[in-house]
Amino acid sequence: MWRPPQKIKWKPQTGHWPSREQAAGARLFSPVQCGPLRLATRTWIPAMVPWRATEDGFVTEDNIEWYARFAAGKPGAIVIEATGIRDVPSGPLLRIGHDRFIPGLRKIVDAVREASQGETRLLIQIIDFLSIRKRPEPQRFFERFLRITDQHRAALKMQDAPEEQVRQRLMTLDTAELADVLTRREMEDLRMGARERVTDVHLPHIEELPRVLPDLFATAGRRAREAGFDGIELHYAHAYTMASFLSAVNQRGDGYGGSLEGRARLPLEVYQSVRAAVGQDYALGCRFLADECIPGGSTVEDAAYFGLAFARAGMDFLSLSRGGKFDDAQQPDIGWSAYPYTGPSGYECMPHATSDEKGPFGRNFDPSAHIRAAIRADGLHTPVVVTGGVHNFDQAEQLLADDRADVIGFARQSLADPDWFTKVRCGQGDKVMLCSYTNYCEALDEKHEVVTCKHWDRLNLDEPGIRKTPDGRRRLIPAAWTPEVSA
Numbered sequence: 001m002w003r004p005p006q007k008i009k010w011k012p013q014t015g016h017w018p019s020r021e022q023a024a025g026a027r028l029f030s031p032v033q034c035g036p037l038r039l040a041t042r043t044w045i046p047a048m049v050p051w052r053a054t055e056d057g058f059v060t061e062d063n064i065e066w067y068a069r070f071a072a073g074k075p076g077a078i079v080i081e082a083t084g085i086r087d088v089p090s091g092p093l094l095r096i097g098h099d100r101f102i103p104g105l106r107k108i109v110d111a112v113r114e115a116s117q118g119e120t121r122l123l124i125q126i127i128d129f130l131s132i133r134k135r136p137e138p139q140r141f142f143e144r145f146l147r148i149t150d151q152h153r154a155a156l157k158m159q160d161a162p163e164e165q166v167r168q169r170l171m172t173l174d175t176a177e178l179a180d181v182l183t184r185r186e187m188e189d190l191r192m193g194a195r196e197r198v199t200d201v202h203l204p205h206i207e208e209l210p211r212v213l214p215d216l217f218a219t220a221g222r223r224a225r226e227a228g229f230d231g232i233e234l235h236y237a238h239a240y241t242m243a244s245f246l247s248a249v250n251q252r253g254d255g256y257g258g259s260l261e262g263r264a265r266l267p268l269e270v271y272q273s274v275r276a277a278v279g280q281d282y283a284l285g286c287r288f289l290a291d292e293c294i295p296g297g298s299t300v301e302d303a304a305y306f307g308l309a310f311a312r313a314g315m316d317f318l319s320l321s322r323g324g325k326f327d328d329a330q331q332p333d334i335g336w337s338a339y340p341y342t343g344p345s346g347y348e349c350m351p352h353a354t355s356d357e358k359g360p361f362g363r364n365f366d367p368s369a370h371i372r373a374a375i376r377a378d379g380l381h382t383p384v385v386v387t388g389g390v391h392n393f394d395q396a397e398q399l400l401a402d403d404r405a406d407v408i409g410f411a412r413q414s415l416a417d418p419d420w421f422t423k424v425r426c427g428q429g430d431k432v433m434l435c436s437y438t439n440y441c442e443a444l445d446e447k448h449e450v451v452t453c454k455h456w457d458r459l460n461l462d463e464p465g466i467r468k469t470p471d472g473r474r475r476l477i478p479a480a481w482t483p484e485v486s487a
């Protein structure tokens with residue numbers, strides 16, 4: 001992952017942990033209404049992909065145990081990982097693209113209800129993504145993937161040569177020479193692996209996205225409700241299809257790009273379609289970017305426009321993330337796909353403890369507060385979930401006290417200690433295992449390996465009955481924690 005050149009080391013702070021009585025009166029542990037959905041507390045575990053589904057996208061016992069373990073800590077809400085709306089192979093990521101996935105998803109719902117004694121509300125993040133290929137061996141790229149065009153022939157002065165000879169010639173060129181022959185896009189396909197964009201409207205399946213996505217999302221939404229989830233988060237953030245429509249880089253000329261209005265059009269149409277499928281009495285919101293954090297990308301002002309448009313349309317909550325784009329991702333190794341959290345925008349999404357003067361804690365606070373203020377100025381009260389580097393009580397409580405957020409997201413911190421919420425509520429904050437923000441979890445995600453946390457995955461490996469990674473070296477969930485006084 002890219003890191004800021006300043007290389008300043010930051011440490012998470014314990015801050016002041018409240019007593020049980022103080023916690024009982026804290027804003028953080030007060031209820032909040034997200035449209036029809038009431039959360040018992042303003043604590044939220046944002047979506048995190050743990051790479052625990054089957055290759056066919058079904059829920060496994062590992063998924064169930066994982067979410068039940070988070071639920072045991074009783075956060076106000078958990079959003080389960082980005083779950084694909086299409087019925088297409090996508091590796092061990094959850095899917096909701098067919099009714100056959102409903103029974104497995106329902107098991108997660110039941111397990112979360114039981115483990116949280118009915119306290120935690122469970123939402124599902126639903127996602128669409130476009131195709132991305134692995135970075136090819138150059139030889140394979142020139143032999144198989146590259147389509148030889150008249151431009152290549154002209155640049156090489158090989159107008160009449162057989163295609164095979166053109167391919168052979170290309171293989172002999174160095175990078176600078178190739179740059180004069182290949183298009184920018186072809187150079188990128190070679191360097192990074194080919195990746196579809198929403199602007200590839202010459203491809204029929206990309207051109208028709210505005211016609212097919214509303215239904216695909218709506219059907220997935222109907223399934224989510226049938227599976228028993230309390231609500232849905234539309235994934236409009238990071239590097240994926242819907243975020244790409246919102247992006248300032250989206251210059252589609254068919255009314256679904258260019259202006260702010262054009263970029264917001266499909267996300268609003270998808271929302272309306274899902275709303276029609278799930279009804280008004282069901283929590284439906286989205287996650288989007290407070291800032292794309294890429295050159296020429298959407299800014300916080302753009303995000304304020306989108307936030308207002310989503311709130312006016314009737315979304316029940318808005319969850320804000322930042323960055324995480326393919327546009328500035330680092331070159332992957334040959335045989336690997338680009339990962340959207342490796343460049344500067346990826347850093348903004350999951351900042352590492354080695355940082356700049358701003359540090360890794362709270363980079364998203366000001367932009368999120370700005371977007372929320374724009375929504376409030378319009379007289380709307382849509383709750384805004386703010387995430388990014390929150391690990392202690394003071395940070396969270398201050399955001400609420402200052403009227404800068406409504407719900408606080410704890411992603412990596414809840415991975416480090418899913419009992420954070422119970423511990424702090426019962427006055428045992430000093431027992432919290434703080435996240436060290438070294439991105440051990442994110443590195444596992446990058447390699448598509450089962451996500452765990454270094455603070456607990458090697459502890460008590462001989463505990464009877466625990467589930468482990470296939471090599472037996474890591475446990476899959478942290479050991480249970482029992483409060484010294486009942487919570």
Ligand SMILES: Cc1cc2nc3c(=O)[nH]c(=O)nc-3n(C[C@H](O)[C@H](O)[C@H](O)COP(=O)(O)O)c2cc1C
Pocket residue numbers: 046047048049050081082125235237287321349350351387388389390409410411412413441442445451
């Ligand atoms: C392992 C891992 C997987 C993630 N998967 C998702 C995801 O599926 N959807 C999403 O919107 N964000 C995802 N994120 C981003 C987090 O939800 C969160 O925005 C980010 O970690 C910053 O919050 P934090 O500082 O509290 O960790 C993931 C983060 C991690 C560490």
